[in-house]
Amino acid sequence: MSAAHDEASARVLQSLWESVRSGQEEILLSPYLPASFAFLTHVLLCAPFLALDALGSVSPRVRSWRIAAGSGPPPSLRCWFDCFLRVLYRYLTAVLPATALFHTLGSPALPQLAPSCWQLFVEVFASLLLFDTFFFIWHVCMHRVPWLYRNTHRQHHQHHVPFALAAQDSGSLELLSLLLLALSSTWIVGCHPLSEISFHLINSWLAVEDHCGYKLPWALHRQLPCLGGAPHHQAHHTLHSVNYAPYFIHWDVLFGTYRGSV
């Protein structure tokens, strides 16, 4: 990449960061922002998959993208709505109070300078790798310790064939634990707030894609073989004892729990 290109990208990031900061400081520092941002992002990222599920009833091509042909029809609108209510309820009763408290205890400082493109890439990638590692360990524990499974993870496994919105259809304890793992990952890496926002957006997208139930031609895991994607995670929901890592496949390959698809 040329120096001129680097400079142009740096200028774009700086003006993006300044537009986020200018006049938005009050919103950025609001204790209610993290939970509201996470919930709205999740719902918005799921919206295209709701449209795809609806299209599936009239388009054989959309149906051919479903991962398991024998997994039945796409979830109904009622199923989506019930799941939406459950996720909303847990955000209002657990995630919002917890993140507001956490935010009030340590309000972040907003630096003047945006990160460089390279810094943003490294911080986001390192946070994803770290989160993937923490999640893998925690996920194995939730499956191997019966008490933990009953009280944290069973709720999420009510979906044998998951769909996009089900990515966050978990008990309050599990939602809080995953939030803690995500926040710890960016904190350990020492992310710039812009990298942190980017990490949460990508994290949210990867979780939605993992649960979407489709093997889309343009899905990220088809471009990047280090990612398992939806077939990988659907195999976990079906078989339970494979594919514990949420995004990358290296930990499952290393520990012999990798399964390509069901």
Ligand SMILES: [Zn+2]
């Ligand atoms: Zn899942």
Ligand SMILES: [Zn+2]
């Ligand atoms: Zn599981």
